[in-house]
Amino acid sequence: MLDFIMQPWPWWFSGIIISAVMFLMLFFGKSFGFSSNLRTICTIVGAGKRVKFFDFDWKTQSWNLVFLVGAIIGGYIANQFLNDGSAFLLADSTTKDLAELGFSKAEAIQPPELFSWDAIFTLKGFLMLAFGGFFVGFGSRYAGGCTSGHAISGISNLQIPSLIAVVGFFIGGLLMTHFIFPLIF
Amino acid sequence: MKFTKFLIVGILFGIVMAKSQALSWYRIQEMFRFQSFHMYGIIGTAVVLGIIGTALIKKFKSKDYQGNEIHFVPKEKGFWRYIIGGTLFGIGWAMSGACPGPMVVNIGYGFVSFFVVVFFAIFGTFLYGVLQNKLPH
Secondary structure (H helix, E strand, O other): HHHHHHHOOOOHHHHHHOOOOOOOOHOOOOOOOOOOHHHHHHHHHHHOOOHHHOOOHHHHHHHHHHHHHHHHHHHHHHHHHOOOOOOOOOOOHHHHHHHHOOOOOOOOOOOHHOOHHHHHHOOHHHHHHHHHHHHHHHHHHOOOOHHHHHHHHHHHHHOOHHHHHHHHHHHHHHHHHHHHHHOOO | OOOHHHHHHHHHHHHHHHHHHOOOHHHHHHOOOOOOOOHHHHHHHHHHHHHHHHHHHHOOOOOOOOOOOOOOOOOOOOOOHHHHHHHHHHHHHHOOOOOHHHHHHHHHHOOOOHHHHHHHHHHHHHHHHHHHHOOOO
């Protein structure tokens, strides 16, 4: 049992826990949707004074910010206390494709080519993270939700708009991966 | 006390994002290259259980912990905002390898560079708010 928890979790177990997170939030009278926190943070830093979209009582969203803080703590706990140091295994075909773009063989969960200090302080590395974050933030609010709000909660509730949004997620992800990555790497 | 339960569910969320490796840029690449079942298995399992559970909650008019009936807010009808917004989101997802939840989990995990990603995600959200009335929805 403890071994099972310490190892990387299999997809089926992870999927069960994610749906449990969604149902726990419903049981606590809220919904599972993470990206609205980004809007709340804009409001907290004063964006509501100038832009109507951010003019709302952010305290009504405190519960979701607490969830966000929990998520950060959860990441810390997982790395510090639930980590057996198993090697990170990436599909051979992905390793090969990424090698063609200049990525070394994966040894940890994130590529040093993008997330190490060395990478952030190069112009290309910085722009990659900045634009990545920017499009996620802009796109999730434009589409009215992210993976949790649309792909999980929305599709669970058989919402056609959420299905359209998820099709969009894939159009964007496939475009970037297959057409734009070969140009920028 | 009122918020403790959300903290605990948040911690569970952070742990599952990390232990499933869904926070990994590499896993997102495997997914967008159709070279691993892992991410599809995670999302697929959550969605199948989600559909069944949501249908059961509606059928039995289940109540939350305070005794109020659980209700689901339908998404606004529309097409353009979902397809355009979704596509922009997907572009960012492939670049940074993280959607909003995993971004902050990465910070907790120890990848400090995700502060840059989160900062610009907040900025992107702000710019959407500024441009909202000019964009097709």
